[in-house]
Amino acid sequence: MFMQLTLSGLAQGAIYALIALSLTVVYRSTTVVNFGHGDFVMAGAFLSYVLVVLGGVAFLPAGALAVVAMFVLGVLFNRGLIRPILGGPHIGLALMCIAGGYVLRGIARMVWGREVLPMPPVFDMPPIFFGSLVITGDAIVIISTVLVLLLCFFGLLALTDLGKMVQAVYQSPRGARLIGLNVDRFNDVSWGVGAALGALGGILVAPVTLLHPDLGASFLIKGFAAMTLGGFGSLGGAVLGGVLLGIGEQYAGAYLDSSLIEITAYVIIVLVLFVRPQGLLGRKAVVKV
Amino acid sequence: MKMPTARQRRLRTILFWAVPAILLLVPLGTNAYTQFIVNGMLISTLVTLGFTIVIGNLGQLAFANTAFFGIGAYGSAILAAKLGVPWLLTIPIAGVFGAAGGFLASAAALRGIRSYYLAIITLAFGELMRWSYLHAKPLTGGTDGLPMPRETLFGTSLTDDTVKFYVFLVVTVLLVKATANLLASRFGRAVMAVRENEVATASLAIPTSRVILVTFIWSGFVVGCAGALFARHIGHVFPESFGMLHLIASFAMVLVGGLGSVLGAVLGAVMLTALPEYLRAFPGMEELFFGLIVAAVLVALPMGLASLLRRLSPIFVERFYREAR
Numbered sequence: 032m033f034m035q036l037t038l039s040g041l042a043q044g045a046i047y048a049l050i051a052l053s054l055t056v057v058y059r060s061t062t063v064v065n066f067g068h069g070d071f072v073m074a075g076a077f078l079s080y081v082l083v084v085l086g087g088v089a090f091l092p093a094g095a096l097a098v099v100a101m102f103v104l105g106v107l108f109n110r111g112l113i114r115p116i117l118g119g120p121h122i123g124l125a126l127m128c129i130a131g132g133y134v135l136r137g138i139a140r141m142v143w144g145r146e147v148l149p150m151p152p153v154f155d156m157p158p159i160f161f162g163s164l165v166i167t168g169d170a171i172v173i174i175s176t177v178l179v180l181l182l183c184f185f186g187l188l189a190l191t192d193l194g195k196m197v198q199a200v201y202q203s204p205r206g207a208r209l210i211g212l213n214v215d216r217f218n219d220v221s222w223g224v225g226a227a228l229g230a231l232g233g234i235l236v237a238p239v240t241l242l243h244p245d246l247g248a249s250f251l252i253k254g255f256a257a258m259t260l261g262g263f264g265s266l267g268g269a270v271l272g273g274v275l276l277g278i279g280e281q282y283a284g285a286y287l288d289s290s291l292i293e294i295t296a297y298v299i300i301v302l303v304l305f306v307r308p309q310g311l312l313g314r315k316a317v318v319k320v
Numbered sequence: 321m322k323m324p325t326a327r328q329r330r331l332r333t334i335l336f337w338a339v340p341a342i343l344l345l346v347p348l349g350t351n352a353y354t355q356f357i358v359n360g361m362l363i364s365t366l367v368t369l370g371f372t373i374v375i376g377n378l379g380q381l382a383f384a385n386t387a388f389f390g391i392g393a394y395g396s397a398i399l400a401a402k403l404g405v406p407w408l409l410t411i412p413i414a415g416v417f418g419a420a421g422g423f424l425a426s427a428a429a430l431r432g433i434r435s436y437y438l439a440i441i442t443l444a445f446g447e448l449m450r451w452s453y454l455h456a457k458p459l460t461g462g463t464d465g466l467p468m469p470r471e472t473l474f475g476t477s478l479t480d481d482t483v484k485f486y487v488f489l490v491v492t493v494l495l496v497k498a499t500a501n502l503l504a505s506r507f508g509r510a511v512m513a514v515r516e517n518e519v520a521t522a523s524l525a526i527p528t529s530r531v532i533l534v535t536f537i538w539s540g541f542v543v544g545c546a547g548a549l550f551a552r553h554i555g556h557v558f559p560e561s562f563g564m565l566h567l568i569a570s571f572a573m574v575l576v577g578g579l580g581s582v583l584g585a586v587l588g589a590v591m592l593t594a595l596p597e598y599l600r601a602f603p604g605m606e607e608l609f610f611g612l613i614v615a616a617v618l619v620a621l622p623m624g625l626a627s628l629l630r631r632l633s634p635i636f637v638e639r640f641y642r643e644a645r
Contacts, residue, residue: 130614137608
């Protein structure tokens, strides 16, 4: 029982980690918290659904296509709507993200109406029995995909020159501009990567969940909870927070009450912000006067 | 920006009272459906007003507005349906419930949870409230919602939209006037000073914590009262009314009218209440419409319609109001 819960928690947590990470990538580059990110996740899931069910494309190329499309969308969103108001107040930026998300949601609902759509099973392999532990194909695919992705992501950051450039922009966008880095393009790419990673989260859950245009909202809150728990703005913290949240939800649902699964994230947000606002891995914010 | 002269200020006062006086005649020209929509406009006005003073005037990124609204609506419905309190009496009580919600939100802000953190924690607060409407079944009726009891007011049934209209109008005018006065006072100046620079404001011996606290509580009170009106307006309180779509609609109303402007709150609410009624038949159009309108206003007219009117005539300049940079 305990191991089973931990495993399904890990699979869920891997998705949350991906979403929290993608939110953090956008936040660190442009200091914008994308309140429309849940709808990017939804859009990724829906694009893959359209390609697979209506277009007859196989799941793998469909997913890849959806990720690329969402990358382009993220770049365009940043260029067209975020950059013109980037110097303005936070409220405007937050509202712009929400507005963008709603446009995506509106489009999804225009096409699919108010129905709830199941994706045809994709990871159709027999579950592996390991003692009393049942390991489903979905869990294997989700966990291994996210694991490989995270290794590549953090490997790139830690080992390459690209990683050093990222560090430079995070520390001081102005300083990075002075030494000749193209910060505008960096921001574009960050938004693209953020949108693509979020969409990948959506694509990975699409086969194991029911699809509807509102599915992004809960993922957004889960992403926020993971970020807050791990430390807002910390890349590693986002991943750690996501995994802990996924596992925590399963335990809370099984050992306390099943209706608690939905609100674990909210409770975590409220508790962490009141008790330890910097989260697990974040640094304490210094208020400058 | 030109400030209004004494004569223009007098004219403005006359205009302020002339509008509701003319509105008294509205039921003569409406049928049941249009009256229902007009009633909805009055409620939206209060919701937008309560929202704009926190995000526009105080400059705090707090999204708890939908939570205040739901608390007010459920507070009123539970009092009326379970305890038999006359609905009219539940309006101020719902306001107090909303104010308690405002107190909680300000507690977060005063603990230093600001900016995006405040946005996230207030979003979580709103969703936690919605979860409790769904799960506190004995009190809220869960997904089935809570019907408002039938009542009469001075011998006429409270299911009649015209009767509701007059009650709504009185409540709305009182709260709009009170808010306008509050913002035009020394206190209102302090609110906007906190938005511009909290530390500098504190250095002038203005108790910034109290300013934040009172603004949130007043916002909660106004929106809580609106919730009580809403409960009577639709006659049946459902959890879905207090979700994210309500939030984006409020955002759109605040922005289209003009952040931090009382006049803007009224304009935005009136303009954007009727339109979605016609879009409701087409799935997705509501969201698309609100999303596009918010994006367009943010890029093209960041201070909303009120800023256009201000340029037109000093009559529309609100005291201590300052264009954002």
